[in-house]
Amino acid sequence: xxxxxxxxxxxxxxxxxxxxxxxxxxxxxxxxxxxxxxxxxxxxxxxxxxxxxxxxxxxxxxxxxxxxxxxxxxxxxxxxxxxxxxxxxxxxxxxxxxxxxxxxxxxxxxxxxxxxxxxxxxxxxxxxxxxxxxxxxxxxxxxxxxxxxxxxxxxxxxxxxxxxxxxxxxxxxxxxxxxxxxxxxxxxxxxxxxxxxxxxxxxxxxxxxxxxxxxxxxxxxxxxxxxxxxxxxxxxxxxxxxxxxxxxxxxxxxxxxxxxxxxxxxxxxxxxxxxxxxxxxxxxxxxxxxxxxxxxxxxxxx
Amino acid sequence: xxxxxxxxxxxxxxxxxxxxxxxxxxxxxxxxxxxxxxxxxxxxxxxxxxxxxxxxxxxxxxxxxxxxxxxxxxxxxxxxxxxxxxxxxxxxxxxxxxxxxxxxxxxxxxxxxxxxxxxxxxxxxxxxxxxxxxxxxxxxxxxxxxxxxxxxxxxxxxxxxxxxxxxxxxxxxxxxxxxxxxxxxxxxxxxxxxxxxxxxxxxxxxxxxxxxxxxxxxxxxxxxxxxxxxxxxxxxxxxxxxxxxxxxxxxxxxxxxxxxxxxxxxxxxxxxxxxxxxxxxxxxxxxxxxxxxxxxxxxxxx
Numbered sequence: 001x002x003x004x005x006x007x008x009x010x011x012x013x014x015x016x017x018x019x020x021x022x023x024x025x026x027x028x029x030x031x032x033x034x035x036x037x038x039x040x041x042x043x044x045x046x047x048x049x050x051x052x053x054x055x056x057x058x059x060x061x062x063x064x065x066x067x068x069x070x071x072x073x074x075x076x077x078x079x080x081x082x083x084x085x086x087x088x089x090x091x092x093x094x095x096x097x098x099x100x101x102x103x104x105x106x107x108x109x110x111x112x113x114x115x116x117x118x119x120x121x122x123x124x125x126x127x128x129x130x131x132x133x134x135x136x137x138x139x140x141x142x143x144x145x146x147x148x149x150x151x152x153x154x155x156x157x158x159x160x161x162x163x164x165x166x167x168x169x170x171x172x173x174x175x176x177x178x179x180x181x182x183x184x185x186x187x188x189x190x191x192x193x194x195x196x197x198x199x200x201x202x203x204x205x206x207x208x209x210x211x212x213x214x215x216x217x218x219x220x221x222x223x224x225x226x227x228x229x230x231x232x233x234x235x236x237x238x239x240x241x242x243x244x245x246x247x248x249x250x251x252x253x254x255x256x257x258x259x260x261x262x263x264x265x266x267x268x269x270x271x272x273x274x275x276x277x278x279x280x281x282x283x284x285x286x287x288x289x290x291x292x293x294x295x296x297x298x299x300x301x302x
Numbered sequence: 303x304x305x306x307x308x309x310x311x312x313x314x315x316x317x318x319x320x321x322x323x324x325x326x327x328x329x330x331x332x333x334x335x336x337x338x339x340x341x342x343x344x345x346x347x348x349x350x351x352x353x354x355x356x357x358x359x360x361x362x363x364x365x366x367x368x369x370x371x372x373x374x375x376x377x378x379x380x381x382x383x384x385x386x387x388x389x390x391x392x393x394x395x396x397x398x399x400x401x402x403x404x405x406x407x408x409x410x411x412x413x414x415x416x417x418x419x420x421x422x423x424x425x426x427x428x429x430x431x432x433x434x435x436x437x438x439x440x441x442x443x444x445x446x447x448x449x450x451x452x453x454x455x456x457x458x459x460x461x462x463x464x465x466x467x468x469x470x471x472x473x474x475x476x477x478x479x480x481x482x483x484x485x486x487x488x489x490x491x492x493x494x495x496x497x498x499x500x501x502x503x504x505x506x507x508x509x510x511x512x513x514x515x516x517x518x519x520x521x522x523x524x525x526x527x528x529x530x531x532x533x534x535x536x537x538x539x540x541x542x543x544x545x546x547x548x549x550x551x552x553x554x555x556x557x558x559x560x561x562x563x564x565x566x567x568x569x570x571x572x573x574x575x576x577x578x579x580x581x582x583x584x585x586x587x588x589x590x591x592x593x594x595x596x597x598x599x600x601x602x603x604x
Contacts, residue, residue, distance in 0.1 A: 057579075175558075176558040176564040177564055235574075239571070242544060242548070243548065246545065266577065269541070271577060271578070272537075272575065272576050272577075273577075275568065276573070277332070277565060278348075278565045
C-alpha cells in the first residue's frame with residue numbers, strides 16, 4: 001500500500017479544484033496551512049464573498065491519532081479505539097446565485113493500525129462521493145451530474161453506480177425532516193473490495209469527475225437572474241444543510257471528535273441561514289416544485 | 303409518584319411564561335397542539351417577528367415510547383432501551399435587540415419502566431436548568447441572573463447552586479471551539495436524591511425562578527440602541543448556539559432521536575445566522591470584551 005501515492009493524488013486534486021474554481025470565480029482562495037496538536041495537519045483553501053461563490057472550502061487533511069473515533073467505524077465497531085491514519089480532500093461550495101446548487105465532494109483513505117498488544121494486519125479502506133443540493137431544480141443539471149457520477153464508476157463495473165447512488169440517497173437523508181438533503185449523487189465507504197490498486201483508482205476516478213460534474217452547471221447558471229425571494233428561500237434551505245452536517249454527517253463529527261481544526265471543518269456551513277417556523281412553500285411555486293419533483297427518491301439516469 | 307401533579311405544574315408553568323412574554327412583547331404567540339405518532343404529544347407556543355423577540359418558543363411535551371434513546375441515559379447506559387415516559391417544558395428566546403441575551407430554560411421529568419422480562423422498579427428522575435447567552439456583556443445582568451439561580455436552589459441546601467453552576471459550565475461548553483456557550487446558570491440531571499416530593503419541589507423552584515431571572519434583563523435592555531454592527535455580531539454568535547444545540551445538546555438530540563416534532567424542537571435555532579471563516583473581534587472592542595470577560599470560567603455570585 002503506497003500511502004505516499006494517495007497523498008500526492010489528494011494534494012494534486014486539491015490544487016486542480018482550487019485552480020478551476022478560482023478561474024470561474026475571478027477571486028483567489030485564502031490558503032492556510034495548519035498543524036494538529038495530536039499529529040498531522042492540513043491545508044485549507046477557503047473563499048468568502050467571491051463573485052460566484054459566497055463561501056466554500058477545498059480542504060486537504062492528513063491526521064493520525066491514538067484512537068479512531070466511533071464516527072469513523074459505524075459499520076465496523078470492532079475497529080473503534082485503534083490507532084489510525086486518515087487523509088482526504090473535502091469540498092463544499094455555497095454559490096451566491098440560488099440557481100446554482102451547493103456541491104459536496106469527499107475522497108478519503110483511512111488505515112487502522114493494530115493495538116500494540118495485537119497481532120493483526122492494518123485495516124485500510126477508501127471512501128468518498130459527491131452530491132448536489134439545488135435550491136431551484138433544473139432537471140438537465142441533475143441528469144448531467146448523475147451521468148458524470150455514473151461515468152466515474154463505469155470502468156470498475158456497472159454495478160457500482162446504482163449501488164453507490166442508493167448509498168448516497170440513504171446517507172444524505174435528514175431523518176428528522178423525512179427529507180433528502182438534495183438530489184444525491186454517489187457515496188461509498190469501507191471500500192477495499194477491489195484490492196488496494198484498483199480501489200485507489202476508483203477513488204481517483206471519483207475525484208477526477210468532480211469538476212466535469214459541477215462546472216458545467218455553474219457555468220450555465222451563473223448569469224441567471226434572481227431576486228430577494230430566491231435569496232430568502234436559499235437562506236431557508238441552507239438551514240437544512242446545517243442540520244444535516246451537524247446532526248448526521250460522519251465526516252463533520254469525525255473531524256470535530258478527532259480534534260480537527262473547527263474553522264476548516266465548519267467551512268461546510270453556509271454564509272447565512274434563516275430558520276422559520278413551520279414554513280411551507282406556496283402551492284404551484286418553484287419552491288414547491290423543488291420539494292415535489294427533486295427532493296424525492298428518483299432515478300436520474302438509466 | 304404523582305405524575306399528574308408534575309404534568310399540571312408543567313402546563314401551568316408554560317402558560318405563565320407565555321403570558322408574561324406576550325405582555326412584554328405586545329404580540330401573541332402561535333399555539334400548536336401536536337400528537338406524536340408513537341405516543342404522546344405536546345403544545346408548542348411560538349413567536350416570530352415579535353417586537354422584542356425575533357424568534358422563540360415555549361414548548362410543553364409529554365411523550366412515551368418503547369425505547370429510551372441513548373441521549374437520555376448518558377450517565378446510566380443500563381437504562382437505554384427501556385420503555386419510558388418523559389415530560390418537560392423548554393424555553394428558548396432569541397430577542398431582536400443584541401443587547402438582550404438569549405435565554406434557555408428546561409425542566410423535565412423522566413421515568414424508565416422495567417422491561418417486561420424484568421422484575422425491577424420504575425426509575426425516575428428530574429432534570430433541568432437555565433442559562434444565559436449574551437451577545438454584549440453587562441456585568442450586572444449576569445450577576446442578577448446567577449443570583450436568581452442561587453435563590454431558586456437555596457431552600458434545598460447551599461451546596462446546590464455551586465454544584466449545578468459547575469454542571470452548567472461543563473454541559474454548555476462547545477468543545478470544538480474550546481468556548482462556553484454563554485455565561486452559564488444552573489444545570490442538573492438524573493436528580494432524585496431528595497426523594498420524589500422534594501426533588502419535584504426543586505424542579506418547580508427552578509421553573510418558578512425563570513421569569514424573575516430573565517424579565518428584568520429584558521426590561522432593562524429592550525429600549526437600548528443598536529445598529530448594523532451589533533446585529534451582525536449577533537448573527538455571527540448565533541452560529542455558536544446552532545453548533546452547540548445540533549452537535550451536543552442532549553435535549554435536542556433526544557427529541558430528534560425519539561421522533562419528536564422537528565419544528566417544535568428546532569424552534570431553539572435562531573432566526574438568522576452568519577458563519578464567517580476564522581473571524582476575530584477587533585482589539586479592545588465590545589465584541590472582544592464578550593470573549594475576554596464573559597465567555598470564561600468565572601464566578602458571578604459569592
